[in-house]
Amino acid sequence: MHHRKFCLCVSALFLLFSSYLGIFLSTANGEDENSAPKVSFFRQIRPIFQANCQGCHQPAKRGGDFVMTDFSQLKKGGETGMPAIVPGDPDSSYLLEQIKATDGKADMPKAAKPLSAGEVELVRRWITEGANDDTPKNAVTKFDMDHPPIYSNAPQITTVDYSPDGKYLAISGYHEVLVFNVSNWQLQYRLVGLSERIESAIFSNNSQFLAVAGGSPGRRGEIQIWDIAKKKLVLSRGVLYDTLYGASWSADDKLIAFGCPDNTVRAISVETGEQVLFNGAHNNWVMDTTFGLKDEHIVSVSRDMSVKLIEFKSQRFMDNITSITPGALKGGLYAVDRHPTKNEIACGGADGTPKIYKMIRDKKRVIGDDHNLIRKFGALIGRVYDVKFSSDATKLVACSSLDGKGELKIFNVSDGKELASLSVEKGGLFACDFSPDGKTVVAGGFDGLVRVVNVEDGKLIKQFSPVPIELAKK
Template sequence: MPLSVVVGEPVKVRARGLRLEGVMEVRSMTAGITTSLLSQGKVGLPNGVPAEKAGDTQVEFELRFTADLPVPPPTEMVIVLVAPHGEMPLRLALLAPERGVLEVEPNPGFDKAQVFSLPSGAPLSILGTIERPQDVDVFHLAAEAGERLRVSVTAHSLGSLLDPLLTLHDSKGALIATADDGEGSRDPQLEITVPRTGPIYLVVQDANDAGSEAHPYRVTVESSAPVEPLAAVSFVRDIAPILQRHCVACHGELKAEGAWRADSLAALSQAGTSGAESFLAGDRGASEAFVRITSTDADLRMPLDGAPLSNLDIDAIARWIDAGLPFDGISADALLVDQIPPPVHPAAPSSYATLPPVTALAFTPSGDLLVGGWREVLVIDPASGGVRGRICNLPERSSRIALHPAGDRFAVAGGVPGRLGEVRLFTLSGDLLRVLAPGSDTVHDVAWSPGGDRLAVASSDATVRIFDAESGSLVRTISGHRDWVLAVAWSPDGSRIATGSRDRTAKVFESSSGALLTTYGRHDAPVRGVLFAPGGEEMISASDAQKWDRWKIAAAAHLRDTHLGGEVFQLVAAGEFFVVPSANGKVHLFKLQDGEKVREYDSGTGRRVISVAASGPADLVAAGTQDGRVVVWKLSTA
């Protein structure tokens, strides 16, 4: 049966259900519409469908429209089926002739597609049925470049057995967009921007290849022209951010599934293990990456374990392919992250229902405390706890806050796990100066050189990068670790850099050349903190193994270790002392010279202390906890 009726010529309607074989009369309750009963009786069931779902009886009747029908006609009509066991109301949508089209068979392919056009300023509905298993209905619509098309299929929600699958194709048959289930419904809908002037093919089928008279549908198509002409697609602005967000985590330098990388244009141009071209100019159907991101097969669609790309993202990639893969970046070999403009991050919430972990702390020269957490750095008066300011435009997580030696600016390292890493430089008043070290995963630590002219950045890509602080240019990349670099520190004279890594080692490199000087491998867990001891010839390193070690740089000779009763997350120097936070809620103070323990602070929260800061001039030490609290003590007293 149709789910709607187009006003005009007489229409035959079939209604399926239970106990309809006894219908004696069909009454119209709508003025201007008459009815006549044609037949009733038992009908067969689609394979495997129970009678309760498909109905094993049917009544057929004819509708006629008379001169009494109001103009414009109502949008709905009511029919009453009269049977010995009672009356059964039936509602049908009414469509004006210019707003409804009946499907005409055969229309199974692009060469036999049924042509239709849209009325000006109004939606059009196509009424059809997937009449048999593996039936496909194809419709042809002429569209203009930049036109917005909204297409929806109504079937399952109105009692049809159809589980509709909707796809849109260009003039060559290449897939533009696809939709299966809608939000909270099996009835799909989608919206696209037409990539170029020409025919659009609209295809309706059952997602399970089923079909029968009990599989009717209504497709509604609506068009709107854009307010402005569609802007030319930009690789840097439109495409690179999509690839960076959704592809690089699994197809990058450290991990290249399918032997294919997506972290530069040059890499995109190389085939993976399948041998197929990932992107082919002007041909979506031959572009394997596009076929995969638009596939309805969960085992084929990319991202494999992530949410499908949005229609807007797919639309942008489709327009890029159609335009011939134009490139407006630095060079084909440059990484995407080095070409994408720095993002403007969402604002932090005005208040928090649940306090975020305090992941980074630092004291300013005036004694204020910089507190890093979720998308912001708070400037706090440690005496009163009052908030003096909020510095925003930061990523989700702040891993470390590092104050410049002159005390007039600070760096914030952080990012979004698996998606973004960066370092942002701010003035103390919160003005953004520069964004450094963009990457596809979190930056874990940042440290200023003693002269304040260079920055060392520890990243998830197993490298340390050194940047010129004034120009922001990359000076050197230091490799040598096999996993995330979690900590970095400069020697007092700036000639060496120490690192700690998730690969359970601490290393020392020459800062001028990047040459590896030594590797300390006695840690049994990720190394999260490194410090140079006075004189620069000995190191202190701490790990998740609940201890810190002291060792000579020469020959990586172990000197001593101290157990703390909890995982260690950081090492912070404070004049002649160093401060160590641990997972048991304690903060420990030791002498840098000989490692003697001076005192222990108890946060009183029982929660993990994951960040610390200390200020000799202010005589303060602060701790940040996993449950979002900041505790401040006098450095000189317990």
């Protein structure tokens, strides 16, 4: 009986499925019923170039003086003067020659695995069919280092970070990171890359480099690494097809970890861009990461409400740092920061209460326990979006957002005492950081203004828009 039912089900499904297919094929074919649909640049070719080529061929990093993010430059080619793409003539298209593999090796992508035969064939077909650009107007890249965005109002701030040497402050903009010289609050660098959304911009421990996690929603996730003094993009690595979050540097500045919208934690090598860690223990977006002391662990927080400990060497999930008893946690977690000298972490999220935990459990878990908890701080309004230790580890800052209001609180780490606070009537706060000398805190959020706050009394020292605003002419 069972068997018979099963057969009926399968054949019904098959019928349903084939009729769907029928519909699909007839619309995709359009006018010509016999030929395969034309290759789409936007849907089929561009993703191949994004994933394999654009990291080295974009305005901020033009390998062989060849830019592949702008369609007219993509056709034209680079320093050799050979046309990269000749519509209708694949054999005269230099790009095709560069990606064709012989004996498992191809000139491009440089120092990487060649494209698959299927991908190369797709590019060939697209060129043969006329190499048309079907990119929708709203998906064309408009900005680069020579053409930074023009603002009519300040975009919301998602990340602020002081360089450890105290010289610079990095702030997210649209399509760019703005780097300020702290000594005179002048805008020093505008680092314009491919990603429109910047989720985190974090200085390396030696203050020389800036790691940026971000992307273009639904299209591309990206890690950028900038050499600050040279104002140069040293690495652009495409990862997945959506925005990336929460970048962090290893203590030796050789690795960058980040959170992904496919629920994974990953890390790449700064030198090569190669992936060196992949962990899929979370079951929702991973929002922030931090390395443990000596780079032996990575700690990640996620919208799945958990704080996870991953061992670097084995890439394996080791432990849930916080309690995982149902009901113990409320809502997702958005921020994690490691204590400057101990394997302890501060985290914050939807329950509004920043907490400090031991990273590594010294007692076996008992159901329902929250053994690693060291300290709970006073609640902020709404959700906590960022937490940071001061560099001497005596203080903790957290900021939050609720119904368009923001709050910032500074606490004593040793006894949890609230030292100062600041309320923002209009606009939540999403990012905060201590200056390395511990005297000021910087915060930003929905209204796009940078606030510099005196740690001692919570008074506002300075408030400004990080982006140049072109006032509408009246």
